[in-house]
Amino acid sequence: MTNDTIKKPMWRRLLLPVSAGALAGFVAAFSFLSLTDLAAGSALGQSREIGGLVGLLYAVTGIAVLLGSLNPAMGAKFLNVEDADELREQRRMLGYSSVALILLGGAMLLLALGGEAAPVSAPVAAVGAIAMVATAVVLSILMNRHTDELQRALSKDATATAFYLMLLIGGGWAIFAHLGMTAGPAPLDWITMFAATLLVAAFWQTARRGMMLRGPN
Amino acid sequence: MKNRVKHYREDAGWSQGELARRLGVSRQTINAVETDKYDPSLPLALRMAKLFAVAVPDLFIDDWEPQQ
Numbered sequence: 001m002t003n004d005t006i007k008k009p010m011w012r013r014l015l016l017p018v019s020a021g022a023l024a025g026f027v028a029a030f031s032f033l034s035l036t037d038l039a040a041g042s043a044l045g046q047s048r049e050i051g052g053l054v055g056l057l058y059a060v061t062g063i064a065v066l067l068g069s070l071n072p073a074m075g076a077k078f079l080n081v082e083d084a085d086e087l088r089e090q091r092r093m094l095g096y097s098s099v100a101l102i103l104l105g106g107a108m109l110l111l112a113l114g115g116e117a118a119p120v121s122a123p124v125a126a127v128g129a130i131a132m133v134a135t136a137v138v139l140s141i142l143m144n145r146h147t148d149e150l151q152r153a154l155s156k157d158a159t160a161t162a163f164y165l166m167l168l169i170g171g172g173w174a175i176f177a178h179l180g181m182t183a184g185p186a187p188l189d190w191i192t193m194f195a196a197t198l199l200v201a202a203f204w205q206t207a208r209r210g211m212m213l214r215g216p217n
Numbered sequence: 218m219k220n221r222v223k224h225y226r227e228d229a230g231w232s233q234g235e236l237a238r239r240l241g242v243s244r245q246t247i248n249a250v251e252t253d254k255y256d257p258s259l260p261l262a263l264r265m266a267k268l269f270a271v272a273v274p275d276l277f278i279d280d281w282e283p284q285q
Contacts, residue, residue, distance in 0.1 A: 085234070086244055149258050150246040209254045 017078040024064070028056045032109075048112040051192040055108025058195065062101030069094040080212065093151075096143035100136040107132040108195060111188060154205055161201035162194075169193055219278040223251040225269040240264055 032052055044052075068075020072087035081087055087094065107129040114125020147155070170185065170193050177184035185193070206212055226236050226247075233251070237244040240261065249255035256277075257265070266273045 082244065082248060089234075089244060148242040148246050149261060150243065150249055150255050153255070209249070210252075211249065211254055 017080075020078050021064075024060050025057070028060050029053055032056050044112070044118065047186045047188045047192070048118070051188045052109055052112030054192050054196050054199075055105045055112060057105070057199065058101050058108060059105030061199075062098045062103075062105060065094055065101065066098035069098060080206075090146070093143050093146035096139045096146070100139040100143065103132040103136040103139070104195065107136070108191070111191060154202075154209070157205040157208075158198065158201040161204055162198040165197040165201060166193060169197065218256050219253060220250065221276055221278070222247070222265060225271065225276065226251075229269065236268075239268060 033049065065075075065079065068079040068081075069087055069091050072084035072091075075081070075087045076084040079087065110120060110125045110128045110132070114120040114129070115122050118125075120128075144152075170190065173182070173185050173189075176182045203212070222236075226233070229236075231239070233247045234244050237247045240247075242261065246255065246257070246261075250257050262273055262277060266276050269276065
């Protein structure tokens with residue numbers, strides 16, 4: 001049990017997850033930017049690059065959770081859980097959640113790389129992204145059947161926080177664009193903002209409840 | 218909100234996992250309640266009280282007093 005566990009110093013608890021996350025993020029981001037430069041002949045543009053990077057963040061997070069739930073002993077070392085048993089107990093819920101995250105990330109990547117003057121044709125990107133989002137929605141509904149009240153409360157709080165962040169960031173940007181003080185958000189920027197604010201809000205609400213550093217790692 | 222869930226759980230000789238199983242919630246939820254990171258819903262608080270055979274105010278401590 002947590003309270004009986006001898007806690008390691010915070011730097012030791014953070015060392016592995018932060019290092020692994022930073023390394024995976026760097027490799028994924030570097031690969032994405034290099035590949036898009038090669039594929040498009042030049043940079044894709046900020047909207048697509050940022051959208052793709054947010055998609056990549058979703059996918060990398062999903063892969064980490066999926067690997068952790070498939071191998072709880074290893075997952076307990078880098079995921080925010082009490083111990084390996086917690087991953088075993090929540091394997092089904094984490095399985096649905098991680099695949100949904102990977103699919104949402106994949107959809108973002110397809111959208112970032114799709115359309116005119118982009119490596120993926122618009123019809124392929126549209127069909128692929130819609131199929132991935134639809135499957136992610138179905139998985140989220142299935143996942144919801146395996147959540148309990150704490151997880152549902154966190155989800156509701158994160159969704160509300162994401163709404164206010166969207167209002168602030170998207171709304172603020174739209175105000176300045178409407179007044180002609182800056183260019184308006186591109187359609188992909190809105191999708192990126194929705195995805196990014198939801199991720200930030202989820203971390204924010206978890207941290208607000210003091211649950212960011214739960215396990216002994 | 219402060220609570221005595223851990224006290225009653227340990228008195229019963231149950232692990233957090235055992236209590237979670239009996240209540241139909243995750244171990245994460247029991248841990249969050251015991252460490253004051255999450256106030257349970259009223260149904261869950263009532264179920265906890267029923268399981269420990271105590272009243273809810275014995276389990277969850279609220280310092281609030283009505284104004285005279």
